[in-house]
Amino acid sequence: MSEQLVLILPELALTGGLCLLLLVDLVFPRRRSWETGIFALGVLGVVAYLLLQRYHAGPHDAFGGLLRLDRFAAIFQLAITGAAGFALFLNLQQFRFPQDRGRIETQFLFLCATLGGFVLVGTQHLMMLYLGLEMLGLCSYALADVHKRDRAGAEAGMKYVVYGALSSGVMLYGISLLFGLGGASFAMPDVALGINQALLEGEGVRVLLPTLLLLAGFLFKLALVPFHWWAPDVYQGTTTAIAGYLAVGSKLVALGALLRCFAILFATTLHGIEGDPALLAVTTAASEFGASFGMVLAVLAAVSMLWGNLAALGQTHLRRLLAYSSIGHAGYLLAAVSLMSADGLAAAGTYALVYAVASLGAFAAVFGIAMRAGSEDLRDWTGLGWKYPLASGALVLFFASLTGLPPTAGFAGKWRLLASLWAGGQPLLALLLALLSVVSLFYYFRVIKQLYLERPAEDFRPAIERPLPWLAAFLLVVGAATLALLNLGWVDTPIAAATADLIRG
Template structure:
């Protein structure tokens, strides 16, 4: 009986991390409402970090080696169909969840000083972050279209509110409204495509859809309708990950949102969006690989081109980073465009390093002041090498990595993305990527040039909380370390990709 109880507990532990985060959110709502104003911020923040750490421990518990050690009776048995039809807990899911939770925890370190100076410190911020993390976790755990949509909308609605968090600032309110309107349109397209897929197959689970499409169910009578439904779904997901030509919201939202929110939006939603994008392509829609491969190629080229060329003409730092994120999405999609599950690990490696670089850059920008104000434009960084040489060196390293300059991690992951593209027959796409990579290097090196060769503007790094400096320098160390030892990343992501390879095995 004891053995059976332990086994049943494990059955229902598939979504235990998500349930735990939800309970913490409810507890925070009560705690924030009844706490005294003088302690609510610190108390809620500590409880938020504790909740995220607890969720991280629960997610790590699903790593096969950890699971086998913790549950020797269960070992590595598969979760029953009653649970796995909605949730999946494979290596890809665990990797993405860990990435999401750790990124959210680090992003919370960037908030306190900014909110204190802006006098907008409210406990609701932490709750909204937790809700968006919950949505992102549900997204990457989804094994069903409806579960995917629930996670997506939970994450999106939290981000809409976070974007407009400075409700007294016109830019923030405008950005939140734009994001909400365009995000609702993208969600509608996604839901419209899902309804067509269900109408054709009578299935909502990824496994059921994969088997239905492989057997020809729902395709024989209306093959074009199935392709159209897939295009609608991919369009909605492309919007969420800021892939061109569905990127129009990104620059305005990045510029108008509070800077810590921009940092968060640059990382966590992209992890969730790319994770579910890859899973949907290589599981339920693997049968349509010939069709979606062309779509992904177009998304990749347009994203690289639009992001690289538009970033060149930007002066606002957050708009520049918005276009940089669009360009990097294009580079990440090159391995996916091969339509081979064996190449997906290169996309995951690139995503991981991109998150590290972006977090480090935003931590540095939040630590700088110009005439007691946060820096906003590239020109504000003039002479930074003289006023704050250490900060300038850290930012230069991150920019070199973002530009793809060796021997940093950004170069290594971009090189691997190009290499796998050539090996799998997309040499022409890689050639375009190399050319546009040179173009994108311009705006990164422009920032380095401004810091080291232009006359100063008295920009300086004041006494900021130690966590900001810790995050910035930790990201610099990781960029250098992963550049020297890139296999430490590639080995992890190569293990993760086996989940997709197993799922697509019968499709050949």
């Protein structure tokens, strides 16, 4: 048992931090608002260090295979930890509800959601997958509605709960069907054997239906069509810190879990069974299923890309614009997954990390400008680019990365996606992705035009006057990362290797 506990030290550290947060609130009820936030950030720093040690330690199974502690899990858990740290950092500096700055509930929910994300990306057991998704979901619902005095936030939280409950129920039904396919087992390797047997017997419907139902939960977390309706209202109705976490943290968790599920359940489709001519029929049947299922995913990806980018064109609220943009980017990720190949899964994982950096930076820059303007409505940002050059310049850089312009990491990430789609026999999806990237340039440039090419109002008075040195430092660091990751090999090589390890088992 002691060896098992050593394997899950990051999760134990996070759990210990959660408990200590509650104890601190009980023992020191009159603490200053930022103290528990600094403590929570310190907990995440310790967790990140332990995850780095796990990455280099090699793969291990914990608790009878319920958790698979490998490089793939460590990469996504590190990314989730970074997203949670970003959210806590902005939460300490929020301006919309200053009386709630540093609330223990918010910090507790961020850490608890992160723990659920760790379970979700690190399990190869369907019931643990569902429990992790529910833990993440319940914390996310509470975060979205944490400011009950705000009507928009309460309405957004209610929508989030309703859509989440629907997708969760559909996903659970799919898991129950896969349980039957796996011979009364929730272990993904056992379910994969049942899938191969069903495909060999020509019963692809028995595989397709539960897989689509399972997919519903991931579509919701990724805010993909048709489970995307909650995202714009929730992003607009909550704070920037929480919106940033939902836009990045939840997407990283959902994509990591989706890639692991597909890599294990459809390993034969992705990799085939080499060196065994007797099993050629299984490989052939799996390939045929992969092509059919990939077409379903490709349609969902195309609709999400179109809807997200076209709907963003008419938005004036910055976080609502970023919400629709995130729907489009989720479509880009699903387009790579639709290839049903090892290269497609690796490309999706790589682009997710590149998108996460640019998106976190964009939310932070929007936060910085909105603090001065007192509004997140684009019409109130006229000419502010010259008044606040650091935040505005950083926003331009992050928008360039989200668009896919050189010399940013977004250019390398989109090139990686386009190359995978073209090589994988999906030239139409590649063309659509390229065209919609051009469309995104229009709504991002509209923000830049308002910042730099319009005259500022003569009666403009900033909402706050105090300097924001920590936010400036954060923007500089994330901006440097956006440029440095143009060398995509720093991300793509470990992701590709970890994905290949997953598929090989």
